[in-house]
Structure formats: structure tokens, C-alpha cells
Amino acid sequence: MKQEAALQPPLTKSGLENPTRRTLLLGSAGAMAAVSLLGFSPLAKADEPKSLPDYAAWKERNALIVHSANTMETERGAIGNGVITPSDRLFVRNNLPAPPASITDDPDAWEVHIEGVKNPRNLTVGELKKMGVTTVASVLQCSGNGRAFFPHGASGTQWSVGAAGCVMWTGVPLKDVVEALGGPVDGAKYITSSGGESLPDGLDPKTIIVERSVPTRAMSSAILAWEMNDEPLTHTHGGPLRMVVPGYYGVNNVKYVKNVALSENQTDAKIQVSGYRVRDVGVKGATDQPSMWEMNVKSWVTSPLEDGRSGRTMIYGVAFGGTVALKKVDVSVDGGKTWKQARFLGPDLGPYAWRPFVLAADLPAGEHRVVSKASDVDGNTQPEGRTENERGYGHNGWSDHGVTVTLS
Template sequence: MTSQPASLSRRRLLVGSAGAMVSVSLLGMVPLARADEPKTLPDFVKWKDQSALIVHSANTMETQRGAIGSGVVTPSTHLFVRNNLPAPDGITDNPDAWEVTIEGVASPKTFTVADLKKMNVTSVASVLQCSGNGRAFFTHGPGGTQWATGAAGCVVWTGVPLSDVIKELGGNSEDARYITATGGETLPAGLDPKTLMVERSVPVQALDQVLLAWEMNDQALPLSHGGPLRFVVPGYFGVNNVKYVKNISFTKDQTDAKIQASGYRLRDVGVKGAPDQPSMWEMPVKSWITAPLEGAKTGRNMIYGVALGGVNDLEKIEVSVDGGKNWKQARFLGPDLGPFAWRPFVLGTDLPAGEHLIVSRATDVEGNTQPPERTPNERGYGNASWQDHGVTVSVS
């Protein structure tokens, strides 16, 4: 997205999708209202804070842009929800009894969650982000939930490193190139399971990152976020973090399940998904402003946001209040919880009266910098554009 003339900054554009209409500013692109937003949350997420969420559907809820705050960890009550299939019933009633089978190793074995809890327990902070976060800013109208910035959060997972489990089983097969995880959703009878099942393959090089998690933010992993057990790959897009994981295999090839073979592939607009296209695995460096979002007073203002490095530590974060013409380095807030967590940031700056397009730009330790423009693609995946994620603020 290129910068627009100042005369367009007050105009509004309606972006439609199945089940949602979003009012956004051409410059700020901040969702303002949804005429068909449900009045109540679905039963399986009744415990969440509805005031912090935008309900897109029974299986998709987005965190309000202004609900992130300045803390590192996103409260579970505020965290977005994205389910590819309806959550199974009753599986969190006795979470310690849930079983996961490990295959493609020297000594295949089935573990209960209770078994795993007796192993080397650890906690990892990481960003959970849907591949389509930022889809609402694409102009070609990609299908799927019209996420703006709220299909992301930073949480603390607790569980056992998969690498420790594999060592106990004698190591994985030498020809394994992928780790394939299968979810435990109940599939409709009479249909080819491969067309619906949630089964994802990630490169075996990610093994040292993978966690089998049974807690999130120091509480038992809820059903809405994959409980009783989730396959978590820090630094990777959310679809690879398989919920209700029931089987893990070390495989030579990627799964042929539709969600892997043709789904979540980065492809040109109008092109069908295929196995030879890039898969939505590692997340890129990215940031966005979280406050202020609409209006501010003249004089000293504190500009807040969050930045993530994907699989790398962050080097710096910059903020511009004039649409990217001039940049100032902001400072990170709070503790550094590692390369997979995001870093809240703040910049104190004086703002004169008028309209200001506020944008942010993150750079990681490898020198990767957040790009100004999005990469056009059919499904609206992986949007890290700093132009798209800016906000237009009226200062008076």
C-alpha cells in the first residue's frame, strides 16, 4: 500500500467478506464497526472478556487493537480464537488422560499428558499469530476472516520439549525431514479425512523449538486454545501449532492432508494452492501501533505498540508520525522474554494539532527490516507491511 494524499485521510472504505463488513480508514485501516457482530460469545469461550474481542464467527474472534495494552503477555481472556474445525467435546474433563502417539522414532510410544508431566517441564513465551493476520488490508478481497491486527497475542506455554521426548525414544529416523502433527478433532463420517483434518508438517530443523504444551499463561490449556495438549512451534504461524495433538510422526515427506498440500501456501492472486509453493511456516519481523488509535491532545504523547521478530531477536523499533518520512527510535518496554516473544515499545513525542499517520518499523538482529508494502498473494497471508498497519490520529 502506497501513501495516500492527506485529502483522503478522512474517507472510509468498506471491505467485505463472508459474514463480516469492516469500516476502515484508507490511511489507518483500523476496523471501526461490524454491523452483524454477534451479541454474545459462543459457549466454549464464554470465559473470555467480550469487550476485548471482535466476534467474526463461532470459531473466530479477534482481539481489539486497543486491548493489547503495554504488557508482554496477552491475558488469556483477551487472546484471539481461530479454529479450523469445531472444538471436540469433553476432552478437557480429564486432561491428564489425553494420549499422544510418537512415531518415526527408534521406539514408538504413546504417552498420556500425565506421563509427559513427569519429564523435563519448561516454559516458553512466544507469539501466537494467524497466517491471515492483516488480511483486511489487502485490496483484492481475499477470502477468509478479515483480520486486521488482532489475530495475534504473546503467551507463555508450559510443557515438555519434544526433543527431550525423542531422546527418551532413541532418536528420530535418519531420513526424517519433517515433523508431522495431527489434531484430534472429530471428523464427519463419509468424507475423506484428508480434506478436513488438521495435520501439519514443519521442517525437522524446528525440533529444538517444539513444545508439547498443557498450560498457557500458568493455567490448564483451555479447549479453545488446544487443550488438553498442543503442539507448539515458537516462531511459526499459528496453523502449525496443532491443537488437541494426538499423533506426532517424523516423516520423509510433508503430509498430503489438504491443509498442508494446498492450504496455507503463499501464492499469486488467482493461483490455486500446490505443494511446491512456500508454506506458512516462520513468521517475519513485524510491528504495529496499539495507542493512540483515534484522537490525541496537542503536546507530549506516548505512542505504544508491539513488535515481533518471528524466530529472531529484535534489534530495534522505529516510529514515524508523518507516514514514514522521518523516523525516531523507540524503546522497548518490560522484560525480554526471548526471541519468540514480542516486545512492547513506547515513544514519547510532541504532536502538533492536525492529522498524523503514525507507523512503526521493526528490525531484527539478522538485519531483516519490516517492509513498507505487503506481498500480494491469493489468501492475504503474512502481511507485515508497516504502511498497512499505521493509524491516522487526529490531534487537537
């Protein structure tokens, strides 16, 4: 689409303009406090890469774009061609500073309160491990992944494509826990999870707490997870215990989960009432707007990202359907004028996981706009353009997510 093509910035390995031009958006005193508490300085020179904050120091720095102390994005070229994203390359997004790292010293002692069931009680992680176990592969994606492509300058971290990864979660199915506690109370319509971060003094807890409600239809797949990628869940990613809702945007996968309630109504926390709502540009968030729950079908190219030689070229990428299994991925090397179907790589790890794909193409010298378009088994297909909205949420348009390479 010519109009959209005109909006494309010069691309780097991340698929965006030079990351040193990105703005660190700290819109409140609370955000500044978060930076300070994490021991991270946003005042580095523009041409100097930001260091990793202490709680994420074990990550592979060269694979990450550090936007702030709370936000680290996986480089497009570091996503790779495998089904599972290595933990040290997985993006990081925190709404609040993490609790002390010491909470993972004895993970089995961590307690979560379960209410909205016939027999509410506290359960330790050690007790949860005796109630059942399952492992599920699921895409973890921030609601604002792709925000950087919105021309109106949506506020928030300017994610390109790297606020997403596919990981293996191990934990107890939430439905097993609910059944063991007598089942849900009558009238339960939502699962509400509360995070265990320490809240700053002097603020109304409901204005800052990470507390999210999802429909009870998510009960069939939700788990309370204590492992990620076959290792104990790190403090960085929500350990000792995290609510995982496969197929749902990352904000609903509450870290350091301390309370789970089956409730008739959604939480009245700000992050639910007005936050993570899809609304027109310039409109404030409200409860009558769609909430960022199930993810939509999406894909993007991960290679090639740099100029090279003409001839046989292997085009790689990743695709997923949210809560719906994928059917196919089509790839175009001429900006969407013509398409060829790619083939999936590796094993199919279920409807919530992503599928790496590849297409072999013979490309002549010149400039090529490489884009991908995924379709799921329910007939949903990525649109060409974006759905304009205030916060730049849920972007799955194939045009913006492409890359331009010049071959000689």
C-alpha cells in the same frame, strides 16, 4: 506511499473500517456445519454485536471482534502494553469445531501417539509431565493476520492486527520426548502433528483434518504444551495438549494433538498440500509454493487510536521477529517521512516473544499518520508495502498497519 495511502479505509479502534461492514465468509457446507455445531448464529443484525460461542464464553467480550464462531480477534486497543496477552483477550482461530469440552476434565489421561522414532508408543499427558518441562514465551499469530488490508479482497477472516498475542507455554520439549523414545528414524525431515477434532462423516479425512508438517529444524524449540499463561491449557486453545512451534505461524501449533510423527515427507492432507501456501493472486495452492512456517519481523501501533489533544503523546505498540530476536523499532508520526527510535518496555522474554515499545512525541494540532517499523538482529526490516498474494498471508508491511489520528 501515496498509492497505498489511498487504499486506507476510515479507521476505528481496530485500525479498520467499521467492523459491521465485514463479511462473514462461509465458503462451504463444512463451514456452515462448524457454525451450527458451535451454537453460534451468523444471522445477527449488522448493528448488533455477535455473542461469544459457548466454548469461548469465558472470554472478555468487549476486548474481541467476533467474526464467526471459529474466529475472534483481539481489538487493537485491547492488546495493551504488557509482554503477555491475558488469556481472556487472546484471539481464537479454529479450522474445525473443537472436540467436546469434556476432554479437559481429566487432562493427564489424554494420549498422544509418537511415531517416526525408534520406539513408537502412546503417551499420556501425565507421562509427558515426567519426561521434562520447560516454559517459553512465544507469539501466536494467524497466517492471515493483516489480511483485511489487501485490496483484492483475499478470502478468509478479515483480520486487522488482532489475530496475534504473546503467551507463556509450559510443556515438555519435543526433543526430550524423541530422545526418550530412542531418537528419530533415519531420513526424518519433518515433524507432522495431527489434531484430535472429530471429523464430519462422509468426507475424505485428508480434505479436512488439521494435520501440519514443519521442518525438523523446529525440533530445537518445539514443545508439547499443557499449560498457557500458568494455567491448564483450556479447551478453547487446544487443551489438554497442543503442539507449540515457537516462531511459526499459528496453524502449525496444532490443537488437541493426537499424533506426532517424524517423517521423510510432508503430510498429504489438504491443509498442507495446497492450504497455507503463498501464491500469486488467482493461483491455486501447490506443494512447490512457500508454506506458512516461520513468521517474519513485524510491529504495529496500539495507542493512540482516537482523536485527541495536541502536545505530549505516548505512542505504544508491539513488535516481534518470529524466530529471530529484535534489534530495534522505529516510529514515524508523518507516515514514514521521518523516523525516531522507540524504546522497549518490560522484560525481554526471549527471541520468540514480542516486545512492547513506546515513543514520547510532541505532536502539534492536525492529522498524523503513525506507523512503526521493526528490525531484527539478522538485519531483516519490515518493508513499506505488502507482498500481494491470493490468501493475504504474512503481511508485515508497515504502511498498512499504521493508524491516523487528528489532534486539536
